Amino acid sequence: MELTVDLGGAVLRNPVIAASGCYNRGAEYGRIVDVSAYGAVTLKSITRLPRLGNDMPRVLSTPAGLLNAIGLQGPGIEYFLAHEAPKLSTVPTAVIASVAGFSVDEFVDVAVRMDGLPNVVAIELDVSCPNVDDEGECFAANPMSTASVVAAVKARVRLPVIAKLTPNVTDIKPIARAAESAGANALSLINSVRGMAIDVDRARPWLANRSGGLTGPAIRPVGVYAVWEAASVVSIPIVGMGGIETGRDALEFLMAGATAVSIGTANFRDPLAPVKVVEAIRAECARRGFSSVRSLVGLANASFAGVRA
Ligand SMILES: Cc1cc2nc3c(=O)[nH]c(=O)nc-3n(C[C@H](O)[C@H](O)[C@H](O)COP(=O)(O)O)c2cc1C
Numbered sequence: 001m002e003l004t005v006d007l008g009g010a011v012l013r014n015p016v017i018a019a020s021g022c023y024n025r026g027a028e029y030g031r032i033v034d035v036s037a038y039g040a041v042t043l044k045s046i047t048r049l050p051r052l053g054n055d056m057p058r059v060l061s062t063p064a065g066l067l068n069a070i071g072l073q074g075p076g077i078e079y080f081l082a083h084e085a086p087k088l089s090t091v092p093t094a095v096i097a098s099v100a101g102f103s104v105d106e107f108v109d110v111a112v113r114m115d116g117l118p119n120v121v122a123i124e125l126d127v128s129c130p131n132v133d134d135e136g137e138c139f140a141a142n143p144m145s146t147a148s149v150v151a152a153v154k155a156r157v158r159l160p161v162i163a164k165l166t167p168n169v170t171d172i173k174p175i176a177r178a179a180e181s182a183g184a185n186a187l188s189l190i191n192s193v194r195g196m197a198i199d200v201d202r203a204r205p206w207l208a209n210r211s212g213g214l215t216g217p218a219i220r221p222v223g224v225y226a227v228w229e230a231a232s233v234v235s236i237p238i239v240g241m242g243g244i245e246t247g248r249d250a251l252e253f254l255m256a257g258a259t260a261v262s263i264g265t266a267n268f269r270d271p272l273a274p275v276k277v278v279e280a281i282r283a284e285c286a287r288r289g290f291s292s293v294r295s296l297v298g299l300a301n302a303s304f305a306g307v308r309a
Helices: 076-090 104-114 143-154 173-181 217-231 247-256 273-288 299-308
Strands: 005-007 010-012 016-018 040-042 059-062 065-068 094-100 120-126 161-164 186-189 193-196 211-215 238-240 260-263
Touching: 010 094, 010 120, 016 273, 040 120, 065 217, 076 104, 094 104, 104 120, 104 143, 120 143, 143 161, 143 173, 173 186, 173 217, 186 217, 193 217, 211 217, 217 238, 217 247, 217 299, 238 247, 247 260, 247 273, 247 299, 260 273
Parallel strands: 016 040, 016 260, 040 094, 094 120, 120 161, 161 186, 186 238, 238 260
Antiparallel strands: 005 010, 059 065, 065 211, 193 211
């Protein structure tokens, strides 16, 4: 069974990836699960400067997911290069570096320094951050600012670039198209869905940051729809995510048009999720008589078109 996938030049041994911010390079998980079950792991997004993140509380469990406002806590690129990057060669699978920034210049600066690190096969751009040069509007909320980040990074790095988009927009299609036109080699979607919870006893928001990002099973239909929509307007590969816990969840994303899938929140509850998801994809291919996972990509779209014809 051919499980290899090509994400715009980054070739992965299977289509199941650990999502940014939920796994890093898998060091903690390695004690309980074989990290090489993943086709790739995506590092926590790195910014130029160290960041403490938001005040606590910054994570809240909700009926079908997690509300978080971590606020891009991280050591910054200097520390990362000195202390974390040398360990990347020990990761037993491919690594996708993730860059976050508050200006185009920051994205370029950090991405250039990630380019060529051991084991790193692609650079993902977390364009869901606010743009300080544009009144704090989220880069990925707007086709032009998305394109400006992607084009500037593409001009300076050799690795494939993946633009990670936010679902918190009216229409994801023009943004997906803009990222592709600016040179993105792949898209990743979705980042968390904006949300809020109120502590009724204390009559105030639960999170110190007030609002946060919802992840986990609650957002799966939002993610599947975003992939379906983006796949209808771009020809670059898409990494689908949002609430994937089981093989069937992953198959939804592949059939909607994703070439690969990422697992984030589910790792906290079930570290064996990647093992089960890869096995389920293999079994589904076998059941349908497919020799490659690529035959599953966009299958729902094809069947739907067939029904309409
Ligand atoms: C605690 C936490 C931290 C996250 N940090 C990042 C991050 O640094 N960069 C990023 O692009 N996405 C980040 N995400 C978003 C995930 O990568 C993913 O897009 C989202 O959680 C949806 O997938 P899931 O429902 O499988 O978790 C974070 C998610 C969680 C739960």
